[in-house]
Amino acid sequence: MTHLEPGAVLAPQEYAVTRAGLVAYAAASGDLNPIHWSDRVATQVGLPGVIAHGMYTMALAARAVATWTHDAPVLEIGCKFTAPVVVPDDDEGVVVVVGGSVKSVEDGRATIVLEVTCAGTKVLGMPRAVVAVDG
Template identity: 40%
Template structure:
């Protein structure tokens, strides 16, 4: 939805929801783009040796994939003037053999957003995101908390 009109927004209004599939191939591509080749993001043996339940997604990958909902809603990535979160749980990314997690390997981020605050004077909207992913047992867990994007509207 492009061209969001500030006057039409209300606190508590949903901006939408989406899912993002995450595979190990995505992590390899992200590593190449970011330069973060930490083996916890691609090597099962290494990840478990350091105490993780398996290969995990990069935190910045998770953060970036999640804010795409806000970008799509507002229609202009430049309108997002602040974005922050706390990482609470790792996003497990099982291999294509399906060692853990859902389906054919990989995992699914579930993302939803709503307007949590409006500033009439600054013409900004704070969007709070809820971001979950299944853990090793398939139970949904919050992987980000206090995921908040501040959007400047004209």
């Protein structure tokens, strides 16, 4: 477990998202939907291009929580998928930034409110995590 203080602002974490990462995530998750790898299919269905899996983006938020809390047990994590993370076909990809602050700490649980953005746009709505903390 870890110790967190209410009101603490957590250092933003940055994660590069590339097409290679999307392919690896698709293989691991079994989500082979072509909107995550084919520009042709993505644009045919009205997307601006290939987009990251929503759960991949949420996993980046969970990774930030693990970093901040030194792998404290995650009791709850959730969000709404509000905007796509468009991933260009190059070697750099895009950067997803995960920020957070500790909303409350009580009964051995800390609630962390997250902000997850890409190119300045919030990509997850109402993201939050609840982790186990020291007394």
